[in-house]
Amino acid sequence: MVEPVSESISFPSEEEKILQLWKEKDCFQECLKQSKNRPKYTFYDGPPFATGLPHYGHILAGTIKDIVTRFAHQSGFHVDRRFGWDCHGLPVEYEIDKTLGIKGPDDVAKMGIAEYNKQCRNIVMRYASEWENSVRRMGRWIDFKNDYKTLYPWFMETVWWVFKQLYDKGLVYRGVKVMPFSTACNTPLSNFESHQNYKDVQDPSVIVNFPLVDDEGVALIAWTTTPWTLPSNLALCVNAEFQYVKVKENATEKTYIMMEARLGALFKSESEYTILDKFPGKMLKGKKYKPLFQYFAKCGETGAFQVVMDNYVKEEEGTGVVHQAPYFGADDYRVCMEYNIIQRDQDPICPVDASGCFTSEVTEFAGQYVKDADKNIIKFLKEKGRLVNASSFKHSYPFCWR
The missing domain is CATH 3.90.740.10 (Valyl/Leucyl/Isoleucyl-tRNA synthetase, editing domain)
Known part of the structure; x- marks a missing residue:
């Protein structure tokens, strides 16, 4: 029998009830236990930076990723859904440069690479709790406890191993490409980034x-x-x-x-x-x-x-x-x-x-x-x-x- 739905339903309250139900029954972990002997489905999830807060683009992409992995699970596969963190590159460096007043490579050289890396490591997980809260609220099932970070040596070694396989097969070449470039950040920009800020x-x-x-x-x-x-x-x-x-x-x-x-x-x-x-x-x-x-x-x-x-x-x-x-x-x-x-x-x-x-x-x-x-x-x-x-x-x- 289908119960009638109240005309004054509160969607935020219903959301909280469902999240609480999943938490009490540990639904996600139970799901992983039930499927552990099934064939494995591997899903490579491009990780976000934790140096900034999630926005609608992350929510949209995360929802699509959740649909893909749920469908794979319901199709008879075991899907390890590990959350990841991107700890490299411009978003992290930009925050440190802004905080320490660094203007370019010469300032980094004076500070020393080791100290600069240390400063970057200190902030890579700045907004991790906000991310975890937002991702859970959107109903996405993913493992934060068994997460991965791109700064782990074994992660970087894996990337280099993959690159070497491509190189050994003759699939890598050195070329030159004209790209948008930020002279403030001393680095090329993606076309997406360069299209974000047009000015007359x-x-x-x-x-x-x-x-x-x-x-x-x-x-x-x-x-x-x-x-x-x-x-x-x-x-x-x-x-x-x-x-x-x-x-x-x-x-x-x-x-x-x-x-x-x-x-x-x-x-x-x-x-x-x-x-x-x-x-x-x-x-x-x-x-x-x-x-x-x-x-x-x-x-x-x-x-x-x-x-x-x-x-x-x-x-x-x-x-x-x-x-x-x-x-x-x-x-x-x-x-x-x-x-x-x-x-x-x-x-x-x-x-x-x-x-x-x-x-x-x-x-x-x-x-x-x-x-x-x-x-x-x-x-x-x-x-x-x-x-x-x-x-x-x-x-x-x-x-x-x-």
């Missing part, structure tokens, strides 16, 4: 000229909102199928090459310029130009400082000529790799350290934080006659949320 910001907007080697009176012009990447320029990219023009600026009589559809990026009216020639972008392939800076001029011997082609160049913004800094753009890296300007077994040009400051190779701006150097780079280019136009540009840009 005013950035410098510059158009610079790249004189052709075989005709110094003509220069390709490229647009960028990241002047700090210009010292790392190794190529210029155009779209092979779009129409480009050789155009004379009437006021200065300087001659530029740019995409015809983007003339408005430089000129306000047709009276300001005279078109001298029109041609598809593919006619520019392989043309050599003079680099903006001499820091990496030797790269010209291996194919750098030439015009390359790719259809990622669009006609919606810029000049239709895109400057390529392989270490700072995924498309830049891909295109320069295709044209053998950079090699897979060599690190691309990257004169910026993990804290976002220029290295000694970039002599005029060494030690400067890249965004602070923007104005100095613009000034340098203007003095060298390589700056065509400078303004500001408002756009949405990702920032490390920390």
